Amino acid sequence: MKAIQITHSQELNIVELPQPAQPGEGEVLLRLSYVGFCGSDINTFMGRNTMALNPVIPGHEVGAVIEAVGAGVPETLKPGMVVTCNPYTNCGKCASCRNQRVNACQYNETLGVQRNGAMKEYIVLPWEKIIPAGSLTPKVTALVEPMSVGFHAVSRAQVTDIDVVMVIGCGMVGMGAIVRSVMRGATVIAADIDDEKLALAKKMGATYTLNTKTEDAHQRLSEMTNGFGPDVVIEAVGSVPTYQMAINEVAFTGRVACIGYAKSEVSFQTKYFVQKELDIRGSRNAQPSDFRAVIRYLERGTCPVDALITKVIKPEEALETMRWWSENPGKVFRILVEF
Ligand SMILES: [Zn+2]
Numbered sequence: 482m483k484a485i486q487i488t489h490s491q492e493l494n495i496v497e498l499p500q501p502a503q504p505g506e507g508e509v510l511l512r513l514s515y516v517g518f519c520g521s522d523i524n525t526f527m528g529r530n531t532m533a534l535n536p537v538i539p540g541h542e543v544g545a546v547i548e549a550v551g552a553g554v555p556e557t558l559k560p561g562m563v564v565t566c567n568p569y570t571n572c573g574k575c576a577s578c579r580n581q582r583v584n585a586c587q588y589n590e591t592l593g594v595q596r597n598g599a600m601k602e603y604i605v606l607p608w609e610k611i612i613p614a615g616s617l618t619p620k621v622t623a624l625v626e627p628m629s630v631g632f633h634a635v636s637r638a639q640v641t642d643i644d645v646v647m648v649i650g651c652g653m654v655g656m657g658a659i660v661r662s663v664m665r666g667a668t669v670i671a672a673d674i675d676d677e678k679l680a681l682a683k684k685m686g687a688t689y690t691l692n693t694k695t696e697d698a699h700q701r702l703s704e705m706t707n708g709f710g711p712d713v714v715i716e717a718v719g720s721v722p723t724y725q726m727a728i729n730e731v732a733f734t735g736r737v738a739c740i741g742y743a744k745s746e747v748s749f750q751t752k753y754f755v756q757k758e759l760d761i762r763g764s765r766n767a768q769p770s771d772f773r774a775v776i777r778y779l780e781r782g783t784c785p786v787d788a789l790i791t792k793v794i795k796p797e798e799a800l801e802t803m804r805w806w807s808e809n810p811g812k813v814f815r816i817l818v819e820f
């Protein structure tokens with residue numbers, strides 16, 4: 482079977498792997514339909530992902546169909562079902578696992594990052610990692626994982642209907658945070674440097690948009706929030722200025738949820754941590770309940786999924802597409818590979 486393999490040196494190959502055997506006890510064999518390229522995959526391609534294996538088969542955003550199930554797999558999982566997978570592992574022994582926060586396992590190995598992933602025709606996974614996608618098509622199902630990361634940040638920030646939430650960064654993960662905040666009744670300010678992404682954020686339910694490149698962010702936020710600043714800021718970029726903006730602009734007694742990985746150190750006015758009595762919370766990956774919430778949302782059929790899928794490509798087009806993406810980083814929501 483065909484698989485996509487990335488090495489750190491801007492190289493990407495199609496490799497031939499043996500077809501997996503029938504699933505063993507407790508295992509499920511999936512036939513991959515669509516697998517999304519994540520921001521972490523483009524980082525791997527550009528040699529900037531220090532967590533990734535080298536070489537690695539990327540892919541953890543899965544839209545698949547169950548091909549076969551092994552002995553001992555619950556009857557709720559049947560051949561022919563459309564499913565996605567929880568691509569993380571948890572050791573069961575670290576502090577996060579002890580606290581049932583398995584999404585933040587110290588020794589997590591995400592598919593396609595710390596271990597080989599799903600950019601191939603078939604994969605065998607333990608049944609516990611399989612998440613039924615209800616009435617979704619395999620194509621839409623490939624969007625579930627990145628949106629669920631945004632949903633999780635909204636849970637971490639404990640967003641309610643009386644909050645004004647600023648989401649910095651309107652990629653797929655940020656869009657997930659916008660959608661979930663709107664579902665919880667909050668007023669949402671979408672911030673980005675790309676007007677096309679901001680226009681789409683409005684379609685996803687944001688009340689206000691803010692172009693942080695062309696507008697005075699502090700002034701506009703002050704106008705939008707009667708001078709208070711946003712109650713919640715969700716950082717979904719991972720850069721020095723966006724992290725600083727989150728701390729500087731959040732309201733007194735506000736909450737900041739951090740999703741982005743900044744690649745360099747960030748300096749802060751720590752007086753704001755104290756004076757504002759801030760809650761600053763990391764948000765990593767997603768929990769199974771976040772996946773289920775995204776699937777229910779997408780089943781409504783109101784999400785403009787076509788606008789979120791930038792391109793659908795064949796494995797053979799992956800190299801030129803990754804080169805194009807690395808040169809046009811602002812123009813991509815999701816690129817799906819069709820197997
Ligand atoms: Zn991802």
Ligand SMILES: [Zn+2]
Pocket residue numbers: 571572573574575576577578585586587588589
């Ligand atoms: Zn653990």
